[in-house]
Amino acid sequence: MNEYVSLKKNNEFRRLYSKGRFYQSPLIVTYVIKTRRNCVRVGITTSKKIGNAVLRNRSRRIIRESYRSLLPELKTGYDIVFVARGKTPFVKSTDILRVMKKQLKEAGILR
Numbered sequence: 001m002n003e004y005v006s007l008k009k010n011n012e013f014r015r016l017y018s019k020g021r022f023y024q025s026p027l028i029v030t031y032v033i034k035t036r037r038n039c040v041r042v043g044i045t046t047s048k049k050i051g052n053a054v055l056r057n058r059s060r061r062i063i064r065e066s067y068r069s070l071l072p073e074l075k076t077g078y079d080i081v082f083v084a085r086g087k088t089p090f091v092k093s094t095d096i097l098r099v100m101k102k103q104l105k106e107a108g109i110l111r
Contacts, residue, residue, distance in 0.1 A: 004068065007043030007079060016043070016081045023103040027096055028063065029083040030103040040074050040109075042067055046084040059084035066097040070104065073111050080109070 007013060020033035035041075044063050046056040063082045088096070104110045 003039065004071065005039050005041045007041050007081065012041075012079065013043055013045065013081060016079055020079070020081070021107065023106055025085075025099045025103065026087050027085060027091060027099045028088060028103070029085065030100065030107070031081040031083070032104075032107045032109060033079050035077055035079050037079075038076055040071070040076055041079045043079075043081040044084070045081065046088075049086060050084050050089060055089040056084070059088040062091075062093040062096050063088070063100075065093050066100050069097060070101060070110070074104070075109050075111060078109055080104075 007016075016031040016033050020031040023030045023032070044060050044067075046059045048056075050056050050059055063084060067080075067082065082100070101110065
């Protein structure tokens with residue numbers, strides 16, 4: 001069973017943005033890069049473009065919840081960053097889950 005490990009450092013996020021592959025939709029953008037670690041690390045970013053603090057926090061919350069439900073199905077050895085978009089705070093977590101599943105399957109991370 002995988003555990004929830006988060007990315008925290010700015011340079012880790014920047015490395016994903018520059019070297020990682022990305023998959024985009026109107027709801028979220030997913031950046032993925034292969035690592036040598038024995039875990040999946042995840043980062044979530046929400047910019048001021050999303051709206052006020054309430055909307056940004058809601059975006060992070062629904063992305064985190066969708067990710068947690070997919071965690072047991074993920075292969076280890078990847079870093080992932082999810083970037084919220086303008087529509088993210090206004091949709092249900094099931095919509096985010098559907099898009100996230102599609103993007104991670106496309107990236108080849110889903111078992």
